[in-house]
Amino acid sequence: MQQVDHLTTTPEAPPRGSSGAFVWVRKNLFGSIFSSILTLVICGLIIWFVPSLVEWALIKAVWPGAGADACRAASGEGACWAVIGDKWRLIIFGRYPFDEHWRPTLAMLVLMGTVLVSCDRRFWSARLIVVWILGMLVFLWLMGGGFGLTSVPTGLWGGLPLTMMLAFFGMVVAFPLAILLALGRRSSLPLIKVVSVVYIELIRGVPLISLLFMGSFLLPLFMPAGTTIDAVLRAQIAIILFQAAYLAETIRGGLQALPKGQSEAADALALGYWKTQLLIVLPQALKISIPPIVGSLISLFKDTSLVAIVSLSDLLLSMRQAMGDPVWRPFFVEAFLFIMLIYWAFCFSMSKYSQYLERTLETGHRRR
Amino acid sequence: MAAVAFHKKDSTPAPSATPMVTLEGVNKWYGQFHVLRDVNLTVKRGERFVICGPSGSGKSTMIRCINRLEEHQKGRITVDGTPLTEDVRNIEAVRREVGMVFQQFNLFPHLTVLQNCTLAPIWVRKMPKKEAEEMAMTYLKRVRIPEQANKFPGQLSGGQQQRVAIARALCMRPKVMLFDEPTSALDPEMVKEVLDVMVELAREGMTMMCVTHEMGFARQVADSVIFMDRGEIVEQAPPAEFFKNPKSERTRAFLGQVLAH
Numbered sequence: 001m002q003q004v005d006h007l008t009t010t011p012e013a014p015p016r017g018s019s020g021a022f023v024w025v026r027k028n029l030f031g032s033i034f035s036s037i038l039t040l041v042i043c044g045l046i047i048w049f050v051p052s053l054v055e056w057a058l059i060k061a062v063w064p065g066a067g068a069d070a071c072r073a074a075s076g077e078g079a080c081w082a083v084i085g086d087k088w089r090l091i092i093f094g095r096y097p098f099d100e101h102w103r104p105t106l107a108m109l110v111l112m113g114t115v116l117v118s119c120d121r122r123f124w125s126a127r128l129i130v131v132w133i134l135g136m137l138v139f140l141w142l143m144g145g146g147f148g149l150t151s152v153p154t155g156l157w158g159g160l161p162l163t164m165m166l167a168f169f170g171m172v173v174a175f176p177l178a179i180l181l182a183l184g185r186r187s188s189l190p191l192i193k194v195v196s197v198v199y200i201e202l203i204r205g206v207p208l209i210s211l212l213f214m215g216s217f218l219l220p221l222f223m224p225a226g227t228t229i230d231a232v233l234r235a236q237i238a239i240i241l242f243q244a245a246y247l248a249e250t251i252r253g254g255l256q257a258l259p260k261g262q263s264e265a266a267d268a269l270a271l272g273y274w275k276t277q278l279l280i281v282l283p284q285a286l287k288i289s290i291p292p293i294v295g296s297l298i299s300l301f302k303d304t305s306l307v308a309i310v311s312l313s314d315l316l317l318s319m320r321q322a323m324g325d326p327v328w329r330p331f332f333v334e335a336f337l338f339i340m341l342i343y344w345a346f347c348f349s350m351s352k353y354s355q356y357l358e359r360t361l362e363t364g365h366r367r368r
Numbered sequence: 369m370a371a372v373a374f375h376k377k378d379s380t381p382a383p384s385a386t387p388m389v390t391l392e393g394v395n396k397w398y399g400q401f402h403v404l405r406d407v408n409l410t411v412k413r414g415e416r417f418v419i420c421g422p423s424g425s426g427k428s429t430m431i432r433c434i435n436r437l438e439e440h441q442k443g444r445i446t447v448d449g450t451p452l453t454e455d456v457r458n459i460e461a462v463r464r465e466v467g468m469v470f471q472q473f474n475l476f477p478h479l480t481v482l483q484n485c486t487l488a489p490i491w492v493r494k495m496p497k498k499e500a501e502e503m504a505m506t507y508l509k510r511v512r513i514p515e516q517a518n519k520f521p522g523q524l525s526g527g528q529q530q531r532v533a534i535a536r537a538l539c540m541r542p543k544v545m546l547f548d549e550p551t552s553a554l555d556p557e558m559v560k561e562v563l564d565v566m567v568e569l570a571r572e573g574m575t576m577m578c579v580t581h582e583m584g585f586a587r588q589v590a591d592s593v594i595f596m597d598r599g600e601i602v603e604q605a606p607p608a609e610f611f612k613n614p615k616s617e618r619t620r621a622f623l624g625q626v627l628a629h
């Protein structure tokens with residue numbers, strides 16, 4: 001197929017020496033004197049630090065299967081990964097009955113499955129609410145027992161399942177609450193507006209740790225004598241209330257980014273307040289605020305470690321309890337690294353997902 | 369600006385006598401600023417009004433009061449017998465019967481053209497989805513863009529978007545159509561395609577109130593042209609008289625500016 005060429009010049013290859021690895025290095029690493037010095041200093045640090053790290057973490061490390069004696073022999077020279085091999089179940093599941101560990105494993109898989117389904121934009125519909133309710137119920141049933149499973153009191157829940165539960169349940173339950181608060185803050189009804197503003201500002205003004213503390217020690221004082229609320233439930237409620245206030249502000253940002261014409265057009269079509277919010281405003285506003293929403297989930301996931309203050313064995317505390325064993329106590333650094341890796345894997349995936357969403361939704365939103 | 373072909377006005381259906389929209393002594397303030405001053409107006413069924421005037425004269429505010437996008441503070445507005453009061457049921461009843469086309473189109477960017485059109489019939493009129501889609505397609509054909517039904521608004525040109533906005537309003541089968549400067553945000557070459565659709569709509573006997581500076585359109589279809597300035601109706605007359613013998617000095621000055629080029 002021949003095309004008529006309207007150009008008066010023929011396209012040329014770029015001049016030599018404007019691409020390639022050597023050019024890249026010169027431009028980006030030795031672009032100026034300052035940049036060259038920085039490059040050399042950092043290279044020096046890497047050369048000095050990395051080999052000893054590799055030696056400690058890999059070459060001279062004591063691998064799982066070896067005993068504490070082998071670790072003690074290599075102490076100061078090589079990492080003791082054997083401690084993870086010996087203690088990982090205690091770290092991950094806390095004090096949950098050993099023979100029932102398959103239940104929190106399955107529960108975590110169910111929760112992860114629900115989270116993964118929610119990540120896929122094709123499933124973003126009202127049905128997702130049903131999926132979450134079912135997912136959370138199955139999780140609680142597997143963890144707590146009943147209906148054919150032996151009962152495990154929440155006092156024995158701990159480790160990663162507890163951390164995941166506090167974070168993801170907290171997020172999911174806080175979400176509708178946050179939407180109501182965000183709408184309430186923009187409401188034209190003074191009472192609703194005042195209640196929303198006071199709630200949001202009050203909760204945002206105090207640290208999560210104080211909410212957890214209040215929930216555990218102050219709340220029971222106001223309850224009728226004899227009634228008790230489960231400690232895990234109290235922490236979960238505190239996290240939900242906390243997260244709702246933060247999310248509400250994030251969502252309000254999205255609401256404010258919408259042009260006024262959108263709700264006016266909906267008003268002119270007689271859609272009414274709730275239909276306007278549900279069909280026009282929220283779908284667009286939430287799309288805009290997804291990256292910061294995922295960002296606050298990342299914060300929340302790490303903030304759950306604060307429940308240790310009210311003696312709940314989340315991943316961090318269950319690790320420290322596992323390290324109470326005098327035989328393995330000296331090797332707590334390795335155990336710390338292990339749970340850091342778990343936290344990092346979760347948060348990094350969420351961060352990557354957020355970036356992916358930002359990319360795909362960017363084009364989606366520009367269509368106007 | 370846009371040269372709209374002139375047709376004989378005799379072919380249009382005659383307005384009937386029942387008032388569709390009445391404004392009696394309507395006043396409105398933005399803070400201390402008096403935007404609408406004692407506006408009195410009666411639009412009969414099938415009548416087509418064109419409202420013009422300098423910017424800030426209150427013309428958009430006036431038609432936005434008719435479907436309560438703006439609230440008037442004094443006076444009475446009645447649409448098809450329903451008085452506009454604080455009562456939300458009255459407001460929604462009026463909005464169901466009043467279609468509106470905005471300067472900035474205000475299509476819903478997250479919905480397709482077809483979904484934009486079927487949304488209100490399905491959720492407000494409780495029409496079955498299939499029926500709503502069929503109706504939407506007939507209106508999209510009338511505004512001459514049925515082939516764009518499954519695209520998103522952002523993929524259309526300004527003129528096409530405004531025609532979708534007209535179709536979306538028509539899908540509620542309104543008794544009155546309000547146009548708030550429908551061609552002001554359009555590139556010059558797209559003005560005609562939108563005006564053509566509006567002319568056609570006027571011919572079919574739709575009651576219309578258009579805020580516009582398209583004087584060709586006013587001459588061609590209007591039963592009455594209204595000139596507003598500083599919040600009041602300065603002059604109201606049939607187009608022939610309005611353009612030939614404007615009574616007020618302010619109208620003459622305005623027309624001199626608008627028709628100069």
